[in-house]
Amino acid sequence: MNSDLNKKFNRAIELRKLLNEASHAYYVLDAPSIEDSVYDQLYRELVNLENRYPELITADSPTQRVGDKLSSNFPKKTHRVPLQSLDNAFNFQEVSEWNARSLKILNQGESKEDILTSIELICELKIDGNAIALSYENGLLVRACSRGDGIQGEDITSNVKTINSIPLSLRMENPPKWIEIRGEAFIPHRTFEGINKKRRMALESEFANSRNACAGTLRQLDPQVVASRKLDFFAYTIHLPEELDEIKYNLAKPKTQIEALQYLKNIGFKINPYNQVFLGLKDLKEFLNEWEIKRHDLPYSTDGLVIKVNKFNLQKRLGFTQKAPRWAIALKHPAAEAPSKLLGLTFQVGRTGVVTPVAEFEPIMLAGTSVSRATLHNANRLLSLDLHSDDTIIIRKAGEIIPEVVRVLPGLRNQYAKCLSLPINCPICNSTLISENDEAATRCINTNCPAILQGALRHWVNKGAMNIEGLGSKLIEQLVEKKLINSIADLYELDINLLEKLDRMGAKSAKKIIQELEISKGKPWHKQLYGLGIPHIGERNAQTIAMQFTNSSILKDVACKSPEVIQEINGIGEEISDSLKTWFSSEANQKLIRDLKRVGLTLEATQEEKLKKDQISDNSTKLLFGKIFVLTGTLPSLSRSKAKELIENSGGSISSSISTNTSFLVAGEKAGSKLKKAKTLGIKIIDQNELLKLLT
Known part of the structure; x- marks a missing residue:
């Protein structure tokens, strides 16, 4: 028997064993061991194997009988007309x-x-x-x-x-x-x-x-x-x-x-x-x-x-x-969960140095789309899954969007499979990785690691931060790999001649990027703060903090000397204040701030932002003060950013996720999983017309 057929033979044995055990658990013990969707797909895998290699068919294969064993608790009766299942x-x-x-x-x-x-x-x-x-x-x-x-x-x-x-x-x-x-x-x-x-x-x-x-x-x-x-x-x-x-x-x-x-x-x-x-x-x-x-x-x-x-x-x-x-x-219906064969692990290094294991598996259809990769988050998750090479894993889409590995089917594991774990060294720069006792994350702490720099640059130029069009991931990779930039501030010292020489770049594209970089210097202070990539500082938190502390110098002094003041801000806790203190205490980050100011960024609130701060106290008298809104789907005539602006100008606040604290879900066309969750939690759901009535 050749090696390929031998693998198929072993896989058929594994599938028969697992499927027969699952049938026994369901029909005899009344204790289902795997989901129907997973059973269906593993069963189909066995059918396909047996169709292709008839010599693999055995008398005990679940494909060779109509149904499964009966419970012994009830008398058996023969159906007048057989009750067959459907293909x-x-x-x-x-x-x-x-x-x-x-x-x-x-x-x-x-x-x-x-x-x-x-x-x-x-x-x-x-x-x-x-x-x-x-x-x-x-x-x-x-x-x-x-x-x-x-x-x-x-x-x-x-x-x-x-x-x-x-x-x-x-x-x-x-x-x-x-x-x-x-x-x-x-x-x-x-x-x-x-x-x-x-x-x-x-x-x-x-x-x-x-x-x-x-x-x-x-x-x-x-x-x-x-x-x-x-x-x-x-x-x-x-x-x-x-x-x-x-x-x-x-x-x-x-x-x-x-x-x-x-x-x-x-x-x-x-x-x-x-x-x-x-x-x-x-x-x-x-x-x-x-x-x-x-x-x-x-x-x-x-x-x-x-x-x-x-x-x-x-x-x-x-x-x-x-x-x-x-x-x-x-x-x-498209499976909420489905099995696949693990092909291997890769490891991503993010802008904060966190190393994330990613499972690569044979492509499967899940909730209507093809998926072949899923993040495993951290070392603890990898350990709890007990992943081995060539494992059969169960994948689902969290919130019907993000693929994740739910668990492993050890019953289909090859006896020679090797246990998989995180690497000791950074997969990008080969520096020794560290893991703090109080957190699950494993990090690369080399500030010169190309992966960390690329992550920081991608974050700075993204839509939620400085929104610099033309500076995509491929171009950032080139700039870092060719060592043309070593920090965010270096972006602002690029020139047209240098950019023109890069792959897939021309004079027109290079000129456009330089213009975009120049425009970004005037972006609001909260956009700049978010773009710095300080851990735990999202778009909403950055906006709240920037409203209270109108430039980087004031924020640094408060974060390092009086962090308790930051914790007094509604929605800002100890985790965020600690993160700000740690970030501003770093000499490398202080150098970044000095370099950004040198190339023309203010890291300070604009006149419009300062005016908005003066007006914020008036919000407490407005109808929507204290109300939390979540937006989902496409509204007929309002962009999401415009709806957000109208709500915030009327004293309300925007959240990206549904919770019991949500006051209203504003639902438009093609509303997603948020609509389903809102119904489950009993959150009030309104459309664009109802929103506009609230605003008047």
């Missing part, structure tokens, strides 16, 4: 491929005039709960079973009878001998929060999510506990006897899925109202994209959408594979 798609391209396969099967053997060019499809929300099979005889509920392994399920009739949205008798005058109903039991968000609140108060472990809570509830041995948790149910499938006499029972059998949903509603079931029929994929794609956003506003969880061939006669022609119907597919 999954993870993007629209895979939905298109499924549609193409369906057309190909349906058109086999057809004459030219009967060839189908499109299929009528129906799309329904995929409720994140637990599948239940309901058996009615002569209109009465006689049995309710869990999905189980698809062939047999657990008899949970007593528990299911406590779900008020499941009728104990059908709304039919003359019901047939038997009817089978399939649907999803679930726990709404508000109910789930109440369950976990009670468990916290009782010092019991909380459920990880509503789906696990639902599964655990349905397997309770005490139906009274089930009743107290107020499960809900949506029906989505009906099975009727093939030989049903429609005239005798005054019953027209549904011919399509959309008719079946209406039929379910007529006989007393609750159906999910969000379904739609499409002819072709174009409008379907719009529906899918729409629900990727709207699902967050639902009072219950969904984990995707189910797309089915609408006509039952076409479903019958398409048939089934060993495990799933060919006429349906589940499009999973």
